[in-house]
């Protein structure tokens with residue numbers, strides 16, 4: 425099976441501002457966020473990058489999505505380099521994050537059309553996608569309400585549909601259920617499983633064991649910028665049982 429995404433030995437170091445140094449309670453000016461990290465993700469599978477806060481999950485996903493460049497190493501998406509062929513990579517990727525900010529003044533309807541146009545969708549395709557996604561996420565009832573007047577759950581639904589307006593074959597989702605109410609959370613996880621069954625390649629990051637158990641086929645455990653484990657979930661079940669047990673076994677070893 426050929427990998428759809430190959431992450432090859434990426435490194436990323438940030439230079440901290442004085443304020444960031446204070447927040448991180450450190451005297452070090454530099455923070456190595458990702459250290460020599462590699463893994464493969466395959467079509468028709470959900471890969472889960474599992475790790476605690478600050479482990480380097482978002483940094484890794486931002487590198488894959490070409491929002492930032494790794495200092496060293498590269499990522500190949502459909503054979504295209506994220507470092508040197510970012511535009512080709514971007515076309516096939518939808519990056520979802522709850523950190524995305526929406527323009528407060530516009531409506532979901534307007535935002536959807538705007539992003540559809542940005543991706544070069546025809547009006548007919550835009551209309552079709554809108555009906556499909558607005559129905560699935562229950563956006564119709566508030567599609568003409570300004571973003572500034574929406575609840576955070578409503579905003580997240582809008583962010584989500586906008587990120588996948590172009591029906592990308594690869595979905596990168598940073599902490600998919602964070603901040604969602606349980607009903608929306610279930611819609612999102614069911615939707616990810618449906619996309620996977622349609623042959624999409626999906627990478628999610630999370631610190632929630634049960635989410636990995638529920639939706640992932642493969643899991644990578646990331647601690648302190650390093651990927652310390654990478655395996656099919658069914659193999660984890662055979663050798664360790666629940667992913668949570670494996671995680672704490674590994675976390676103990678990596679801390680000692």
Ligand SMILES: Nc1ncnc2c1ncn2[C@@H]1O[C@H](COP(=O)(O)OP(=O)(O)O)[C@@H](O)[C@H]1O
Nearest residue numbers: 438440455457476477478479480481482483484
């Ligand atoms: N833009 C940045 N500037 C400085 N430090 C950063 C930046 N982004 C991330 N970091 C630091 O890199 C480390 C990994 O962060 P991140 O990838 O966001 O982890 P995670 O998503 O697993 O919580 C953290 O210590 C974080 O503070």
Ligand SMILES: [Mg+2]
Nearest residue numbers: 481482483598
């Ligand atoms: Mg993060």
